[in-house]
Amino acid sequence: MTKLSILDLVRVTEGTDARTAMDNARDLAAHAESWDYNRIWVAEHHNMAGIASAATSLVVSHMAAGSKKIRVGAGGIMLPNHAPIVIAEQFGTLERLYPGRIDLGLGRAPGTDQITVRALRTTHEDAERFPQDVMELQAFFKPVQPGQRVQAVPAAGTNVPLWILGSSHFGAMLAAELGLPYAFASHFAPAHLMAALEIYRSRFKPSEQLDKPYAMVGVNIIAADTDAEAQRLSTTQKMSFANLLRGTRSFSQPPIDNIDDYWTPAEKAQAQNMLARSIVGSPETVSKGIDALVSETGADELIIVSDVYDHNARLRSFELIASTQN
Template identity: 55%
Template sequence: MTSRAMTPLSVLDLIPVREGGSVAESLTEAAKTAQVAERAGYARYWVAEHHGMDGIAGGATSVVLAHIGAATSKIRIGAGGIMLPNHTPYVIAEQFGTLDAMFPGRVDLGLGRAPGADGRLAYALRKDIRQASEVFPQDVVELRARFEGQALHGVAAPQAAGAKVEMWILGSSTFGAQLAAMLGLPYAFASHFAPAQLDQAAAIYRERFEPSETLDKPHFMAAINVMAADTDEEAWYLASTNDQAFVALRSGTPGRAKPPIRGYRETLRPHELAMLDQMRSVSAIGSPETVRAGLEAFVRRTQADELILSGSTYDPEAMRRSLQLTMDAVRQPA
């Protein structure tokens, strides 16, 4: 990735809530991080929908995006993603059409099929999420029709009609790749936490892609865990906050972001270490030089049109510095 042909980089922010912190503080820090990302030259700033999790502040995703949009002026803002089975296409069309009216030409809508929670969430949402996930493709088509101005079922969505929202399909398996290819939409793969089917999904998407009015050729974005610091050792130390969060989530005990721990990996049991190593197999963690080399290798492997960087640490300033160090590194001439 030289400065003349650099793969665009974007940011995925889960908006973590720190131990001892609050949702309000996390949202304030997210706006600051988005401003740093914008100044540094990142293409997009995405927020993911999660519910019922004490350590993640982005559940009301469209509201959070309005906050991020108001704090920035040109970076694209978007959902990475909205879990469509949790909602009706009509409501999401209204919300993201409204965002486009507020921030014209800057809004992305990444759509996922997974509910992101268990049956208790279905009860809280008063929705049959399992059944809704089975009609995900139809709901995506309905949503696109709403943005095109169609009054489906005799009901118009004036906020959505004509909105220039850029729709994406998200996935962590081959299902999303097939759907994105069939509909001619850009596709983003969640390789930062589910890398197993990355290469297969990318191949299916490219091989089966059908051009559409939206897109004339495949556009593939892959996610990667990134943490940059002055040294490899310091970067791995900072990344241990994210490591702790991942192990806690997969162990059924999610919580708020914890301070980093030196030598954290040495404290893990074998099955926990194996679980973490699988997730970390798609990562670039270390000094700026190490991160640059890792990103270059990932682009060679995936031939991705864009990368979206995921990662977090306890100190928001360290996260923002990581983003700046990463962008500075990839812009250095080869």
């Protein structure tokens, strides 16, 4: 049976606030472990009022403190925004607090717009150093070596597992070269999924962390008791994609009856390309969709986004998704 995990967007909805979004993420983590999800991740985004996970390591800690066994981590940290030693210190601390439960997924995108990139003091050259920064970060998690003058306290010796995230061929090649697990972001960039998986698997080199390829596929899944209700719930995410295309950073909006009243034909076409791998429907529909996706991709694990406006409806969506695999 393919493992199921969660990528939580830590959405701030209309009528709520960032604290509510973070508490909802914590609550989801607690429920998710009772439904046997393998891990739950949050991602680094900046200058987005509708996403409350900019201080990613703090949100990870909040979620881990509210759960007992589920793996919790970043999916991911945008490493060019940070010095590797700082991320090692943060996630080494998390591993000391919650031993055996912390994951660290790494991406090279900024997680924001170009104006905010400048506010982060990040440059194009920082992204070009991504492979070297990944290896430097990896070294900080290993035991201190004789003569090592700089160490990330308390990270040394924690061996926090690293993942490479990607939406193109670059991440697949790097994950294969370093022998790391690979997560592909087909929940918003599905076009290169199959090619990236083939590159990763064919070029994989065993490492201390991993002896054979391990691929996780990101996918949007929204489940409800009926296909019609799930389709209605999915309009929240569709509006978010339309807003993204318009350059609007708004809060998560409640579902509507007819999404075609909201987006233009051009926005619909673009958004549907980005959402092409989505699975939306009743438990029966979702089960068939998951089986087809796993059969096509050979994924070792799926990491699921269920971008539903109401927290209780979102919990219900994840509960129904989990039930399809039992």
